[in-house]
Amino acid sequence: MTPTQPREDKTAALLRAALMSTPGERITIEQLLEPLRRRAFGFLLLLLAIPNFIPVPLGIGGIMGVLVIALGLEMLIGLEHPWIPGFLRQRTMSREGLLRFLDRIAPMTNRLEKICKPRLQRLTQRPFTFASGAIMILIGLLLALPIPFTNYVFGGMLIAFAFALVEHDGVLLLVVWATTVAIVIASATFSRALADLFRHMF
Secondary structure (H helix, E strand, O other): OOOOOOOOOOHHHHHHHHHOOOOOOEEEHHHHHHHHHHHHHHHHHHHHHHHHHOOOOOOHHHHHHHHHHHHHHHHHOOOOOOOOOHHHHOOEEEHHHHHHHHHHOHHHHHHHHHHOOOEOHHHHOOOOHHHHHHHHHHHHHHHHOOOOOOHHHHHHHHHHHHHHHHOOEHHHHHHHHHHHHHHHHHHHHHHHHHHHHHHHHO
16 A cells, blocks of 8 residues: 655645744745745745735736736746845735735635646746746736726736646646736737727827
């Protein structure tokens, strides 16, 4: 009888454990990511998805978009772990607020965790991480554009992307890649059609 392999915790459970690993009401990004270092790219994406699901000042999408682009560039140049500037590493977040966020997106994460599993894992490793970096940059550009009513869409894409990286799910990664490319093509087509319409009107 072959021994069973220990089951590795899923994404939400890993993040909760990291949140509870240090005392205090607030936790720095460095403290949060340290126990998650092996899969820090995915967990950083999950953190960047947060503002898309809560009321935030107008224009925050542009800031988050730039951060997603920066993360994509780091993956594109081949970094194995994300580099975070010192002032951001020491930025603190509310532990209770992050736990509430996890509770809020639990229906989505529960569904993702049911379908996510390690498959086509080669797609989550180099050299395919270059493709992931390029797609991450495209998502960041879309997020930075002032497109109304898209916060939940792009936030959901970031969460799916994060889960694909953390769970080493190449199939979900392919879905995110294809969806991003489709949205970029649709946005370009719509923008061109809109520009033609205004040109004919005026």
